[in-house]
Amino acid sequence: MSDYRMRPVGHVESPLTDRSTAPRQPDEGAPDAWLVFEDRFAPALQGLAPGQDMLLFTWLDRADRDTLAVHPRGDADRPLAGVFATRAPDRPNPIGLHDVHILAVAGTRVHVRNLEALDGTPILDLKPVLTRDR
């Protein structure tokens, strides 16, 4: 009945290519990046504009889906925590959630500030930060 397969709608274009050196959070030196949507999703982008704050959902395709507990931030001195109590990328459904600020929209390309996702990361969804009238 339900189809649980994700259909990527685009990908991230970023100078970040190495997971081991990538910042863990956007305020830890993440660069600006482009969200590159497939042309057929152009109608879904209608209404996006510079200055908007959005939530970007990605698929962390390099994550290990069998990990259930981790040392937070990879620090072996910290006690093991369940992945649902952390933001670790390794988890059963490795959905990445990123706060992004739109700098520019050019056709189906959206330029955003400070994104910690790696180059080539598949994009699943984009939603506005919630306000009362949306």
Add this chain to the structure above:
Amino acid sequence: MSDYRMRPVGHVESPLTDRSTAPRQPDEGAPDAWLVFEDRFAPALQGLAPGQDMLLFTWLDRADRDTLAVHPRGDADRPLAGVFATRAPDRPNPIGLHDVHILAVAGTRVHVRNLEALDGTPILDLKPVLTRDR
């Protein structure tokens, strides 16, 4: 290479059963609900406790995945907007994002406040609201 299939880790147990009458946002009368995780994910829950604010990711299995533009909040008087500029449930990858506050943890069942997801909705992920030390 990449597996894009979601593996639900549990489901929502809620008095809400009808999409047409469900609140659209948690502050519009959403009831408390239980997050019921499968037993094998117990290690992933370690560290969860009452009082924590979390982000719950669900799969909106009753959504229409071919919808690319909508009238916001179903109001035909409002101009069409791309689904990525709205929180409409109908979208290519209908991931639900819900702010939840943990009221209680009982084994692999987690009681949360004000959840607008329907009974039986599959759970994909749970992450802490971001703070500096996580």
